Amino acid sequence: MQIGIVGLPFSGKSTLFQTITKTHIDSAVLAKAELHQAVIKVPDERLDKLTGIFNPKKKVKATIEVIDMIGLQKGESGLPAGQAGSTKFTSNFLGKVKTNDALIHVVRLFENNAVPHPDNSIDMLRDIDSFETEFIISDMEIVEKRLGSIKKQIMKTKDEQLKRELPVLEKCNEILEKETPLREEHFSIDEMKLLRSYQLLSAKPMLIALNLDENQIDLADNFLDELVKKKLSSNTKALTFFGQIEMEMSELSEEDAAIFMKDYGIKQSALDSIIRSSYDLLGLHSFFTVGDDECRAWTIKKxxxxxxxxxxxxxxxxxxxxxxxxxxxxxxxxxxxxxxxxxxxxxxxxxxxxxxxxxxxxxxxxx
Ligand SMILES: Nc1nc2c(ncn2[C@@H]2O[C@H](COP(=O)(O)OP(=O)(O)O)[C@@H](O)[C@H]2O)c(=O)[nH]1
Ligand SMILES: [Mg+2]
CATH class of the missing domain: 3.10.20.30 (Beta-grasp domain)
Structure with a gap:
C-alpha cells in the first residue's frame, strides 16, 4: 500500500513525513524539489507479544509506503498568490499523485510568520476545496476524453467491455459536473474495477490531516467538528496532528514521547492516528504468521x-x-x-x- 502526502507549500508535509516515517531529512535536501519515499513500520502490540512468545530470529512488522509529494510549485499557473487558480497543479505533479492508493492532505492551521501561508491567510475549507477542484478538473479531462473515444470505438467494434465501461464513465461525468469528488458517490465493486486503470484522483480515499500548533491543542476537536459538519463522506476521514512538536517527539524514546504527549494533552500520536485512519479508510486489517524463524504481521483487505x-x-x-x-x-x-x-x-x-x-x-x- 502506498500513501501520498499532498498539500500546499509550508503546510507541514515534510514535517509529517519525517514524523511518521521516523526519518530525518537534511534541510538542504528538503529544499530541493524531490520526492521523498520511506516506509512506516506499523506498530502492533499483538506482534510484539507473539515475538515475545516465539522468540524468532526475525520480527517483521507490516509496512505502509509513504511519499512526500513535493512538486506543487506556487505560481506555476502564472496567477498571483491568493487568486483562485493560483495553485494550479502541473501535470507532472498530478501524474505522481495518481499512483497512490490513498492520499493524506495536510492542511495548515498553525500561524507562523517566519513561513507565511502561500495565500497569506489560514482558511482550512478554502485549502481543501482548492485541492478538490484541481482533482475534479483533472478527472473530468480524463473522463471526457475517454468517453469521446469509447463512443467512436463502440460504433465500429461493438466491443462488450467498452459497452460496460460507457455507463460507468457517464456516471463519473455526471458526478464531476456537479463538482463532487468521485469518492463521495457509491460505486459497485464491478464499477470500481472498470475505473481502476484510470487512476482518477478525486476517487482516491482521502485523509485530511489538520496541522495545528501546540497552542491550538485545545481547539483540535472544534476544528474537526467544523470539518465533519461541512465536508466529510465515507471515503474521507479527518484527523489533527501537531507538526512541530510531534516531529521533535519522534526523536525521543517511546517512554519519553508518551510522557511528553501526556503533558501536552495530545491523545494520539500522528503515527497512530494516521495508521488507524488509513486502515479504516482502505478497509484493511492484519493477520500473523509465526514460527521460530520469523513472526510477521501482514496487511490485507478486509x-x-x-x-x-x-x-x-x-x-x-x-x-x-x-x-x-x-x-x-x-x-x-x-x-x-x-x-x-x-x-x-x-x-x-x-x-x-x-x-x-x-x-x-x-x-x-x-x-
Ligand atoms: N509553528 C509551526 N510551524 C510548523 C508546524 N509544522 C510545520 N511548521 C514549519 O513550517 C515550515 C514548513 O514545513 P514543511 O513540513 O517543510 O512544509 P511542506 O512545504 O508542506 O513540506 C517549516 O519551517 C516547519 O518548521 C507547526 O505545527 N507549527
Ligand atoms: Mg516539503
Whole structure:
C-alpha cells in the first residue's frame, strides 16, 4: 500500500513525513524539489507479544509506503498568490499523485510568520476545496476524453467491455459536473474495477490531516467538528496532528514521547492516528504468521479469503493452496500454545473460501 502526502507549500508535509516515517531529512535536501519515499513500520502490540512468545530470529512488522509529494510549485499557473487558480497543479505533479492508493492532505492551521501561508491567510475549507477542484478538473479531462473515444470505438467494434465501461464513465461525468469528488458517490465493486486503470484522483480515499500548533491543542476537536459538519463522506476521514512538536517527539524514546504527549494533552500520536485512519479508510486489517524463524504481521483487505491471504505471503501459496491452519490471536493468548488451542477446539483447518479475520494466526498448507 502506498500513501501520498499532498498539500500546499509550508503546510507541514515534510514535517509529517519525517514524523511518521521516523526519518530525518537534511534541510538542504528538503529544499530541493524531490520526492521523498520511506516506509512506516506499523506498530502492533499483538506482534510484539507473539515475538515475545516465539522468540524468532526475525520480527517483521507490516509496512505502509509513504511519499512526500513535493512538486506543487506556487505560481506555476502564472496567477498571483491568493487568486483562485493560483495553485494550479502541473501535470507532472498530478501524474505522481495518481499512483497512490490513498492520499493524506495536510492542511495548515498553525500561524507562523517566519513561513507565511502561500495565500497569506489560514482558511482550512478554502485549502481543501482548492485541492478538490484541481482533482475534479483533472478527472473530468480524463473522463471526457475517454468517453469521446469509447463512443467512436463502440460504433465500429461493438466491443462488450467498452459497452460496460460507457455507463460507468457517464456516471463519473455526471458526478464531476456537479463538482463532487468521485469518492463521495457509491460505486459497485464491478464499477470500481472498470475505473481502476484510470487512476482518477478525486476517487482516491482521502485523509485530511489538520496541522495545528501546540497552542491550538485545545481547539483540535472544534476544528474537526467544523470539518465533519461541512465536508466529510465515507471515503474521507479527518484527523489533527501537531507538526512541530510531534516531529521533535519522534526523536525521543517511546517512554519519553508518551510522557511528553501526556503533558501536552495530545491523545494520539500522528503515527497512530494516521495508521488507524488509513486502515479504516482502505478497509484493511492484519493477520500473523509465526514460527521460530520469523513472526510477521501482514496487511490485507478486509473480506479476503484464506487463499488470497496465502497469495500475499507467496504467489506459490496461492496457486498450490490446500488448507489454512487458523487460530485467532485472542484464543492463542488465552490458551498459551497451539497444542492447547487444539484441545479446546480453537485450532481449525479452513478451506480457501474462509474469510480471514483481523488477528488470525495462519499457517498455509500447500502442495
Ligand atoms: N509553528 C509551526 N510551524 C510548523 C508546524 N509544522 C510545520 N511548521 C514549519 O513550517 C515550515 C514548513 O514545513 P514543511 O513540513 O517543510 O512544509 P511542506 O512545504 O508542506 O513540506 C517549516 O519551517 C516547519 O518548521 C507547526 O505545527 N507549527
Ligand atoms: Mg516539503
Amino acid at each position: 473480506g479476503m479469503n484464506a487463499q488470497e491471504a496465502a497469495g500475499e505471503i507467496h504467489t506459490d501459496f496461492f496457486k498450490k493452496f490446500i488448507r489454512a491452519e487458523v487460530v485467532h490471536y485472542d484464543d492463542f493468548i488465552a490458551h498459551g500454545s497451539f497444542a492447547k488451542t487444539k484441545e479446546s477446539g480453537h485450532w481449525r483447518l479452513e478451506g480457501k473460501d474462509y474469510i480471514v479475520r483481523d488477528g488470525d494466526i495462519i499457517s498455509i498448507r500447500h502442495g
